[in-house]
Amino acid sequence: MTEPTGWRKSSRSGQQTSCVEVGALADxxxxxxTKDRAAGYFVADRKQWSAFITAVKTDRFER
Incomplete structure (x- = not known):
């Protein structure tokens, strides 16, 4: 597997340091x-990531 590239955090995070970052993978x-980058990362394939983003945008998670 290739390493993720272009790590970024949400612009809504502002100057916060307790955030998550998303990196791009081919699929x-x-x-x-962000507090423990050395701990590694988890991956989602394109279909899983799309389902997650849709769930977030449609408020399927409690705040």
Missing amino acids: GAAVRD
């Missing part, structure tokens, strides 16, 4: 904790 995305 999906990787997510890591």
